[in-house]
Amino acid sequence: MTLRVGVIGTGMIGKDHIRRLTQVLNGVEITAVNDIDQSSAEDAAPMGATVFETAEQLIQSEQVEAVVICSWGGAHEEQLLACIKAGKPVFCEKPMVISAEAAIKVMNAEVAYGKRLVQVGFMRRFDADYRRLKKVIDEGSLGAPLMYHSVHRNGQVPEGLYTSDMPLNDTLVHDADISRWLLSDEISGVEVRVPRRSTQGGELRDPVIVLLHMDSGVIVDVEISVNISYGYDIRGEVSCERGIAALPNRPATIITDQHGIRQAIPEDWRERFIEAYDQEFREWISAAADGGAIGPSVWDGYVSTLTADAALRAVEKGTLETLDLIDKPALYQQH
Ligand SMILES: NC(=O)c1ccc[n+]([C@@H]2O[C@H](COP(=O)([O-])OP(=O)(O)OC[C@H]3O[C@@H](n4cnc5c(N)ncnc54)[C@H](O)[C@@H]3O)[C@@H](O)[C@H]2O)c1
Numbered sequence: 001m002t003l004r005v006g007v008i009g010t011g012m013i014g015k016d017h018i019r020r021l022t023q024v025l026n027g028v029e030i031t032a033v034n035d036i037d038q039s040s041a042e043d044a045a046p047m048g049a050t051v052f053e054t055a056e057q058l059i060q061s062e063q064v065e066a067v068v069i070c071s072w073g074g075a076h077e078e079q080l081l082a083c084i085k086a087g088k089p090v091f092c093e094k095p096m097v098i099s100a101e102a103a104i105k106v107m108n109a110e111v112a113y114g115k116r117l118v119q120v121g122f123m124r125r126f127d128a129d130y131r132r133l134k135k136v137i138d139e140g141s142l143g144a145p146l147m148y149h150s151v152h153r154n155g156q157v158p159e160g161l162y163t164s165d166m167p168l169n170d171t172l173v174h175d176a177d178i179s180r181w182l183l184s185d186e187i188s189g190v191e192v193r194v195p196r197r198s199t200q201g202g203e204l205r206d207p208v209i210v211l212l213h214m215d216s217g218v219i220v221d222v223e224i225s226v227n228i229s230y231g232y233d234i235r236g237e238v239s240c241e242r243g244i245a246a247l248p249n250r251p252a253t254i255i256t257d258q259h260g261i262r263q264a265i266p267e268d269w270r271e272r273f274i275e276a277y278d279q280e281f282r283e284w285i286s287a288a289a290d291g292g293a294i295g296p297s298v299w300d301g302y303v304s305t306l307t308a309d310a311a312l313r314a315v316e317k318g319t320l321e322t323l324d325l326i327d328k329p330a331l332y333q334q335h
Pocket residue numbers: 008009010011012013014034035036037040055070071072073075093094095121122123160170269
């Protein structure tokens with residue numbers, strides 16, 4: 001059976017997901033696209049797909065059984081609510097929404113629907129290296145995790161994302177989500193330290209060090225550098241009671257020449273996480289074809305939004321800011 005999918009937002013990642021869904025994966029036909037920039041939607045539309053003028057029309061269309069949202073974060077709330085109202089499975093890129101109030105609205109709508117429909121785009125959970133790392137921690141031979149060191153280095157900031165809050169608003173969510181998932185733990189508080197500012201980033205607050213305080217007492221330190229110039233470099237190391245478990249460096253051809261011995265570094269997230277995105281969508285297609293969702297949930301999107309909000313307060317005030325989570329609805333207890 002082929003799942004008929006509509007894609008909203010045909011910018012950088014929307015186009016990459018369209019490529020993935022049409023050229024890499026099976027079981028999907030893209031029947032509809034929409035973007036507020038009509039010409040972008042027309043350029044990105046695969047042969048035979050209808051270009052809809054509004055996201056709402058796409059969501060309502062009988063040509064669309066499931067939706068992929070790749071628009072800007074501020075547009076997600078309305079589009080998610082429309083998908084839930086229509087009872088259509090939906091994959092939504094991070095950030096799920098941009099305020100705690102919006103997250104609770106989406107959660108209430110999904111809980112009222114009575115079944116998970118929303119999957120949030122935290123692709124690291126589908127990365128084979130992170131999955132192996134989690135397996136080692138869960139097996140318990142190293143004892144309890146005590147600290148997690150997470151490094152998130154980006155070559156440069158994409159145009160349009162250049163605000164001083166970007167590292168805490170847009171980048172931190174990936175480290176926050178993977179920390180919760182890897183450690184099977186919840187974030188209770190956030191501190192931020194701002195070291196010497198990189199001259200590469202102008203007004204951007206870059207780099208930053210974020211401390212995530214977990215319910216168990218584990219502390220996660222996250223280095224976020226978004227103008228590191230040399231490439232996209234993701235690292236992670238969990239310090240446990242009786243040993244260390246770390247993400248491996250990605251395999252890459254070893255080049256030897258007059259400059260020495262070296263391995264290439266991924267240019268950006270598309271290259272580093274290419275297999276993770278593929279796997280994320282493989283699992284989404286299967287869940288959506290069954291009328292549901294898998295993996296990162298609305299609850300996870302809610303916690304990541306609260307974490308970003310707490311980090312923004314923490315950097316302004318220089319304090320430890322706590323997360324004031326609502327009770328977790330039963331719908332999300334298993335996830
Ligand atoms: N998971 C990841 O690693 C990852 C990586 C990159 C981007 N993202 C997320 O994906 C989303 C898109 O990012 P991008 O880099 O492709 O941005 P982009 O600016 O390249 O593309 C966004 C597109 O959405 C369109 N759009 C905006 N509002 C819309 C609306 N209301 N209805 C329809 N279309 C609308 C814009 O016209 C634009 O074409 C963001 O939320 C971003 O944070 C996630």
